Amino acid sequence: MTDPLLSVRNLHVQFNTDEGVVRAVDGVSFDVKRGETVCVVGESGSGKTVACESITRLLPMPPGEIADGEILFDGEDLTDASEKRLESIRGGRIAHVFQNPQSALNPVYPVGAQIVEAIRLHRDVSKQAARDRAIDLLDRVGIPEATARIDDYPHEFSGGMKQRVVIAMALSADPDLLIADEPTTALDVTIQAQILRLLHDLQDEFDMSIVFVTHDLGVVAEIADRVVVMYAGKVMETGSVYDVFDRPSHPYTQALLDCLPGQGESMRPIGGTLPDPKRPPAGCRFHPRCPHATADCRAGDHPEPLTVDAGHEAACVYYGPGYDSSVIRGGSASESRVADGGAAVADPDDGHDSSGGDAR
Amino acid sequence: MSMHWYVARRVAWAVVATYLILTITFGLLAVAPGDGQTAFAFQAATEGGDVDEARETFDEITGRDEPLLTRYSNYMVNMATFNWGWSFTRNQPVMDAIAAAYPYSLMYAVPATLISIVFGYAIGLYSATHQYTLTDYVGTFTAFFGISIPNFWFGIMLILVFAVDLGWLPSYYQTGRGVWTLANAKQLILPVVVLSTGAIAGNMRYSRAEALEYVHADFVKTARAKGANDWRVLVRHIFRPAMVPLMTILVADILGLLFAGAYITEVVFQIPGLGLLSYRAIIQQDTALVMATTLVPVFIAIVGNLVQDIAYTVLDPRIDYGDR
Numbered sequence: 001m002t003d004p005l006l007s008v009r010n011l012h013v014q015f016n017t018d019e020g021v022v023r024a025v026d027g028v029s030f031d032v033k034r035g036e037t038v039c040v041v042g043e044s045g046s047g048k049t050v051a052c053e054s055i056t057r058l059l060p061m062p063p064g065e066i067a068d069g070e071i072l073f074d075g076e077d078l079t080d081a082s083e084k085r086l087e088s089i090r091g092g093r094i095a096h097v098f099q100n101p102q103s104a105l106n107p108v109y110p111v112g113a114q115i116v117e118a119i120r121l122h123r124d125v126s127k128q129a130a131r132d133r134a135i136d137l138l139d140r141v142g143i144p145e146a147t148a149r150i151d152d153y154p155h156e157f158s159g160g161m162k163q164r165v166v167i168a169m170a171l172s173a174d175p176d177l178l179i180a181d182e183p184t185t186a187l188d189v190t191i192q193a194q195i196l197r198l199l200h201d202l203q204d205e206f207d208m209s210i211v212f213v214t215h216d217l218g219v220v221a222e223i224a225d226r227v228v229v230m231y232a233g234k235v236m237e238t239g240s241v242y243d244v245f246d247r248p249s250h251p252y253t254q255a256l257l258d259c260l261p262g263q264g265e266s267m268r269p270i271g272g273t274l275p276d277p278k279r280p281p282a283g284c285r286f287h288p289r290c291p292h293a294t295a296d297c298r299a300g301d302h303p304e305p306l307t308v309d310a311g312h313e314a315a316c317v318y319y320g321p322g323y324d325s326s327v328i329r330g331g332s333a334s335e336s337r338v339a340d341g342g343a344a345v346a347d348p349d350d351g352h353d354s355s356g357g358d359a360r
Numbered sequence: 361m362s363m364h365w366y367v368a369r370r371v372a373w374a375v376v377a378t379y380l381i382l383t384i385t386f387g388l389l390a391v392a393p394g395d396g397q398t399a400f401a402f403q404a405a406t407e408g409g410d411v412d413e414a415r416e417t418f419d420e421i422t423g424r425d426e427p428l429l430t431r432y433s434n435y436m437v438n439m440a441t442f443n444w445g446w447s448f449t450r451n452q453p454v455m456d457a458i459a460a461a462y463p464y465s466l467m468y469a470v471p472a473t474l475i476s477i478v479f480g481y482a483i484g485l486y487s488a489t490h491q492y493t494l495t496d497y498v499g500t501f502t503a504f505f506g507i508s509i510p511n512f513w514f515g516i517m518l519i520l521v522f523a524v525d526l527g528w529l530p531s532y533y534q535t536g537r538g539v540w541t542l543a544n545a546k547q548l549i550l551p552v553v554v555l556s557t558g559a560i561a562g563n564m565r566y567s568r569a570e571a572l573e574y575v576h577a578d579f580v581k582t583a584r585a586k587g588a589n590d591w592r593v594l595v596r597h598i599f600r601p602a603m604v605p606l607m608t609i610l611v612a613d614i615l616g617l618l619f620a621g622a623y624i625t626e627v628v629f630q631i632p633g634l635g636l637l638s639y640r641a642i643i644q645q646d647t648a649l650v651m652a653t654t655l656v657p658v659f660i661a662i663v664g665n666l667v668q669d670i671a672y673t674v675l676d677p678r679i680d681y682g683d684r
Contacts, residue, residue: 058584084589091587098585103578107678108601117596118586153677169586 445648465633480563506561
C-alpha cells in the first residue's frame, strides 16, 4: 500500500495561558489513508477538535502552539509550512466542515457568493464559471432548485440546508481530505442521517478521505472505517471500526461503549470527570476512572500504544509483558464487558482500583 | 413588501417629522418673550435712530402684528421656500449668512471626519485582531486619552504650544487666504487635530468592540478554512458584518462632528463657520439667525436618520422591512 494521505506523528499542541500551560493534545499519532474515513472520538475536552484544527493551523496561534510532532500531508510536513502555503492547502486540498451550521456562514453574503469565493480562491476561473459550478455543487448536495436559491442569504435556509451549503463550499475545490468536526451534532436525528449519507456518497464521488470528529458512537458505527479514541489529549485506542466496537481493548473504550443506551443490559455512565488538562495525572491518564488500574498505571508516563491485533492498538499496560490482557478483553466482547467490569468493581482485593474515579 | 416601499415610507415619515419640528419651533417662538424686537430697537437707539419707529419697522419686517394663523402660514411658506428671514446683526438674509459660513465649517470638518473614520477604524480593527497584545493596550490607552480630554482645553493647549511657544502655526483663523493655499492648510491643522483626536478614539473603541464580536465567529473560521488570507478575512468577513452596527455610530458621528464639537472648536480658533455664527447670534439675540442655525442641524439629523435606516436595509440582508 502507498503512504497514508495524512500522517499525524507525536503531535503536541499546547495553549500558553496566564494560569499555566494547557497540553490539549499531548503526543497524538494517527494515519488517514486515501479514501478512508477515520473517526476521532472522545468526550468533550479530550483534544479531538484541537488536534484536527492544528492540521491546517486553523487554531489561533498564539495562544495555541504546536510544541512538537509532525503532520505529514501527502509527504509534506505542515508543521513548518508557511502561512501562504497553508492558505493554498486550506480549502484547496484540505477542507473543513464545522459543528454549527447556523453560524458557519457569513450572514451578510448570499450563499452563492460564499461558494464562489471559495472556488475563486483556489481556481483561476471567471465569475460566471464559478457561479455555474456553485449551482452544480448546491444541486449535488441536495439543495432543491439550486439555480433559484443561489442568491438567497443564509438566514433563508434551515439548519440542515445550511450544513449542505457548507459541505458544497468545502467540496468546491475537490479536496483530498475533508475534516468534519461534529458536522451533525447540531442537527436533529433525521437530518443527521441525511447528512451522513450525503457525506458517504460524496466521499466515493470526490474520492476523498474524511476525518470525522464526533462524540456520538452511533455515528461512528455508521460511517467509520477506522476509529481513533482520544482521552485527555492522548490516543487510547486505534483500530478498525469492527475492532473497536466488537473487541474494545482499552478500558476507556469499553466504558464509553457502556454509556450507549441499548448496549448490553444497562447503560452505565463513566464515574468521575475528565482530568484537569493543566495538571494531568501521572501514569495512564485514565487510571483515576479505570476499574482495572494497577500500581503501574498510577506512576510514570502514559503507556505507549501496544499492539492488540494487526492494525489494532491500545495504550494500556495490560497489553505489555507481565499482564494478562484477557482480564480486560475477556472471551467474548460484550459478555466480558458486563462480567469482568462487574467483577472488578465487586472485588476490591484483586489489586484493581475499583473506586478510583468516584473517590477523588 | 419591497424595499422601495419601505424607503418611500421612511421618506414620508421624515417629511412629517420635519413638519412637526417646524410647527413646534413656531409655537415656541410665538410664546417666547424676547423675540428680538427689544434688541432691534436697542441697536437702532445706539445708532441714533428713533426707538418707536424701530419697533414698528421690526413689526413690519417680521409681520408680528398679523393674526397667528396668517403668521403660521407665512412662516411655513417662508420655510419651504428657504426664505428664512433677515439677520439684523449682519444686515443680510439668514440664508446668505449660513451659505457664507458653511464653507468654513466644512473646511476643517471634512478632513477631521475622514481622518477620524480611517484612523479610528484601522486602529480599532487592528486592536480587535490583536486582542490583549501590547499594541492593543497602546491603542486602547490612546483612545481613552483622546476621549477623556475636553476639546476646549486641548485646543487651548495646542495653541499655547504650537502657536505661542513654538510659533509654528497661527493661533487663530484668518479669512481671505484662499481655500487651497498652504497658509489656509496650516491654520486648519490645529482645529482638525483637536476635532479628530476625540473622534478617532470614539471610532476606535466602537469598531474594536464590534469587530471583536466577529473575530471569533464561526463564519470567520469558515473563511479561513476556505483559504482566505488574513486581509481578506479582516475586510470581507469581519469588517463588513461589523459595518451594520457601526453605521449608526458613523452617521451620528459625522453629524456630531459637524455641529456639536465644532461649536467649541470654532469659538476657540475663531473660525467663522456655522458654530461661531450661531454662537454670536445667540449672544446678540438675533432670533431669525438663531432659529436657522439650530434648524439646519435638526434637518441634517432627520436626513441622517433616513440615511441610516436605508443603509441598514442595504447592509444587512436579514432586516425585514415588511412589518415596519
